[in-house]
Amino acid sequence: MFKKGYLIPLLAFLPVLFLSGCEPNMVVFQPKGPAAREILGLINWSLIFMALVVIVVIGLFVFIVWKYRATDKNKDYEPPEEHGSTKLEITWTVIPILIVIALTIPTVKSIYNLEKVPKGYENKKPITINVTSADWKWIFSYPDQGIETVNYLNVPVGTPIKFKLTSAGTMNSFWIPALGGQKYTMAKMETQLYLVADQPGEYIGKNTNFNGKGYAGMEFTVEAQSPQKFDKWVKDVKNTAPKLSEKKYVELLKPSNLGRQTFSNTHLAYVDHGDMHSKTYTFPELYRNHDYPGKIFKEPDNHEMHMEGQAEGKSMEMNNMDMKDMDMSGNSNGGDHSGH
Incomplete structure (x- = not known):
């Protein structure tokens, strides 16, 4: 029924189908970048x-159970005293060692390959994106472009992206399955991850480290687009998006699920969470007996809504609000924000 050459790959794929509920659309088996293909x-x-x-x-197991089963011919058989087989002992000790070696060598090679710019892109200047995780949202800063986004990323196709990962609070795990593997974000320290999207499209990113009630909504989208479209988007953001004040940023860090947001500056001017001596932002009182509704939104971007003077008006309104009247639960659905 099956050709001989397809037998092993078919059998190898069966456990995956079983564990995935026979779902054929497995993102890790559809890589869109060199790092994902390596994995x-x-x-x-x-x-x-x-x-x-x-x-x-x-x-x-089947052979031994069948061969040494009890029958009428051997029901009175009493095996002689034996001390075991040295050859068999050596064989079933050496085989697992060889298997471990065969798995270890390519694993170590892949680990080292994934710590640097993917092969074939060494001569291209990478774009740096600072990733800050907070409960329960992702904040992306483009220091060279001077812009910042929340819960979405735009990246140019065929360009190495150097992610500098940190956290404003709890430890999280940054993962874009279609582009590469996961890496942890931790407060007051920084890890790095190189990824390249070599095909245009929109991909899902997520947190794979459970960190509380809003964990399920802590997703983001990545749009890989042509370099020309990326440059146009950056220019548009710089001309139309509102500024991110330090006070607004502190509000942003409070536990909540948000939609997409865009700003024409970065929070790095106020704080770098990867710095060991940076200020700590924790809100323990907001984690007690509160619910945090929210989801990922795809509506007009907040920087478009602030065009023609709306940005300044809305910012002043937020600054004038009495803190006593604000919802101290940190509820901020961000429903009026979305990205490109």
Whole structure:
């Protein structure tokens, strides 16, 4: 029924289908960048070894159970005293060691490859994006472009992206499955991740580290677009998006699920959470007995809504609000914000 050459890949794929509920649209098996392809190669290599181990173990189990089953011919058989087989002991000790070595070598190579600019893009200048995780949103700063977004990213296709990852509070895990693997964000320290999108499209990013009630809504989108469109977007943001004040940024850090937001400056002028000596922003009173409704929104971007003077008016309105009258639960759905 199946050609011989397809047997092992088919058997290797069966556990994945089983664990995924037979869902055919698995993002990690549809890489859109070199880092994701590197990881996929490692996954396939591991699946093949898993399939071989399962086949051999189940085969030996069935063979031994059948061969040494109880029958009328051997019901009175009493086996002689034996001290074991040295050859067998060596064999079943060496085989797992060889399997571990065969898995370790490509794993170590992939780990080192993923810590640098992907092969083929070494001569292209990377774009730096500072990633700050907060409960429960993602904040992206473009220091070279002087802009900042919340819960969405725009990146140029075919350009290395150097992510500098940190957290304003709890530890989170930054992951864009279509482009690469996950990496942790931690307060007062910084990790780095290089990714490249070599195909245009929109991809989902998420947090894979459980961090409280708003965890499920802590997603973001990544739009990979041509360099020309990216430059146009940056110019548009700088000309139309509102400024992010330090007071507004502190409000942004409070626990809540937000929609997309865009600003024509970055919070790095006020605080760099990757700095060991940076200020700590914690709001323990807001985590007690509160609910935080919200979802990812795709509506007109906030910087478009602030055009023609609206940005200044809305900013002044926020600054004049009495803190006693504000919802101290940190509820801020961000429903009137969305990105491109």
